[in-house]
Amino acid sequence: MQDSSDVIFLAILSVVVIILTGVSGKVNMGFQVPGFPRPLSAKRKEILKKHFPYYSQLSPNRRKRFEQKVQYFIYVKDFIPRQIPTVTEEMKVLISACAVQLTFGYPKVFLSHFKRILVYPDNYYSTINNTFHKGEVNPRLRTIVLSWKAFVEGYIHPKDGRNLGLHEMAHALRLENLILNTEYSFFDEAVLQQWQSMADLEMQNISSGKSRMFRDYAGTDSDEFFAVAIENFFERPEKFKSLMPNLYGILVLLLKQDPLNPV
Known part of the structure; x- marks a missing residue:
């Protein structure tokens, strides 16, 4: 779910993001980051094998590329717990894999505008519109927000056409294409x-x-x-x-x- 008023601020945000990306560097698999890329750990691979069918059906070479994108996505995002003690490894890996699933056709797209991923245990109350949400994307705060319960339900029922993670990442992807930064205008x-x-x-x-x-x-x-x-x-x-x-x-x-x- 997305607050349509946020889109109005994209032009202003774009200028700010250009400045920020010039300082922080490009989020891009072609750039060398100290200590990266590291191979995805055995623990993280096991999480993908056990819980993420999209990954399992890829060829060995494409699986390696998927692993690298997941690793980098985890590396560049701040995962922030809300009403839970911590964002677990399983949460980080599966949320990142969801984003990579959607962006896999674009090797250098990592939704770079959205720096923060907030994870709630269940539906949460939004003071912006005084309703309960399962998820949202806020370009002003550069944040993607997810209910973990709703996220998991999206993959438990993989054939019903309802998947919170893909839904919210789709909003982020559409917005990312509009924001002037290193990932700007990747859609044809x-x-x-x-x-x-x-x-x-x-x-x-x-x-x-x-x-x-x-x-x-x-x-x-x-x-x-x-x-x-x-x-x-x-x-x-x-x-x-x-x-x-x-x-x-x-x-x-x-x-x-x-x-x-x-x-």
């Missing part, structure tokens, strides 16, 4: 325009109750449609491609990966 503009045209048509179907693929929430706005589409893209790719081959194909081009052909 022509493909993005095609996506938006098709999305607008499908949102009309949703509003009139004619969609065979997406839940009603996807019709809220283009940001929520993108996030819900991402959930279905990874969790129900066969159905997505069967019912909406053109929209599915555009998403393959946009994300530079195909869940039906992961290797």
Whole structure:
């Protein structure tokens, strides 16, 4: 879930981020960081093997690349516990793997604007709009917020088209593409325009109750449609491609990966 008013501040934020990235350095697999890259530890690999099917279906070479991206994502993010003693290794690895799953087609994209990941044990109360949330993305605070319970439920039920982690990371990815920093404008503009045209048509179907693929929430706005589409893209790719081959194909081009052909 995303506060639409945050988008208004992106232009101002962009200038600030350019200055900050100039000081802190680029978040980029091509840059050498002292003590990095280190291989993903055996413990972290075991967490991926046990709990993250996307990783397990990759070829050995692509698995190594996935591990490197997960390791780097953990390295550059601040994981902050809320109402829990600590953010555990399992939490760090699986949340990072979720982000890497979505960005795997972009080796140098790490959602660099979002420095902080807040983890709550369950739904949390937001004083911004006085409601309970499962997750949100706040570009002003450079923060992604997740309910761990809701995050885990998204992977326990991997075929229902509902995945909190992918949903919130999709919001972050869409925003990251707009913010002027070292990861700015990585989406192909022509493909993005095609996506938006098709999305607008499908949102009309949703509003009139004619969609065979997406839940009603996807019709809220283009940001929520993108996030819900991402959930279905990874969790129900066969159905997505069967019912909406053109929209599915555009998403393959946009994300530079195909869940039906992961290797």
